Amino acid sequence: MGNRFHELAFTDVVKAHQQEHGSRRQYERMAQGGATGGSLGISEETFLSMRDSFYMASVSETGWPYIQHRGGAAGFVKVLAPELIAFADLRGNKQYISLGNLEHDARVALFFMDYPNQTRLKILGRVEIHESDSESATLIKRLRPADPKDIPERAILIHVEGFDWNCPQHITPRYTVEELQPALRPLQDRLAALEAENAGLRATIKTAAASRNVL
Structure with a gap:
């Protein structure tokens, strides 16, 4: 806690x-x-390394909260130090609402969800943005995703000030295709075997029918 x-x-x-x-x-x-302050431990680092998305809340100059979803390959949010996490901010719909909000107020609230295990990690922090400065190229290279189609525009560092784990109550389990794959694989293998068997039987029947026609 x-x-x-x-x-x-x-x-x-x-x-x-x-x-x-x-x-x-x-x-x-x-x-x-x-x-415990804002120092993330091994449990938090391991949890973050398995996440492929999170929600980030910021506050606008008009005082309205704004929530944005961020996604990528599992582990795209990196733990650079016990009190520092970071990610490469990719080109999106070019509204830049969060970016404008963070220039006004650097505070953010993050929700990291593990739906299958009904687990949630909340993080409060202050953002540090690097874009077109002396550190941005190095940071983006370190943080950029493997997919060459993804275009990172800036590096976003978040200095963690506090975190909290939530109980699983009221978190509805949801699963990605990758998470379902271990359970689906035996069924897929069985289906493939049945389809192969069916194709063999059809071929046998077709051959037998052709032989009768010749006779």
Whole structure:
């Protein structure tokens, strides 16, 4: 548990609601277990290395929150240090809403979802953007995805200030094709075998019919 997350997220109003609804004592006990700050551990690094997407929330100059989805090959978000994660920001629809928001306010909230295992990691941090500067080329080379069709425009570094793991309650399991493949493979192999057997039987029947016609 990253208790620094609680310090940032649990305002007096939030604590009042926790008290009203009976959860304040539970979170107080968690806080007494010792704050871990924003340092990601091996569990968080392993979890991030397996994610192929996340959701990023920023705040606009008008005060409205904005959420954007980011995706890529599993592990496209790199842990560069215990308190620093990064990814190559790819060319998209060219609205640049998040980019504009982050220039106004560098704070972000990230949701990393593991739907099959009903697990969620929340991260709060501050963004550092590198585009067309002395560090951007090196960072983009380090972070760029393997697919040559992907065009990274900038490197986005996020200095982690707090994180929190969520319970699995109310997370609906969902699966990608890759995640379903181990379960589907025996069925696909069996189907292929049946199709081959069926093709052989059809060929045998066709040959037998042709022989009868000759006779």
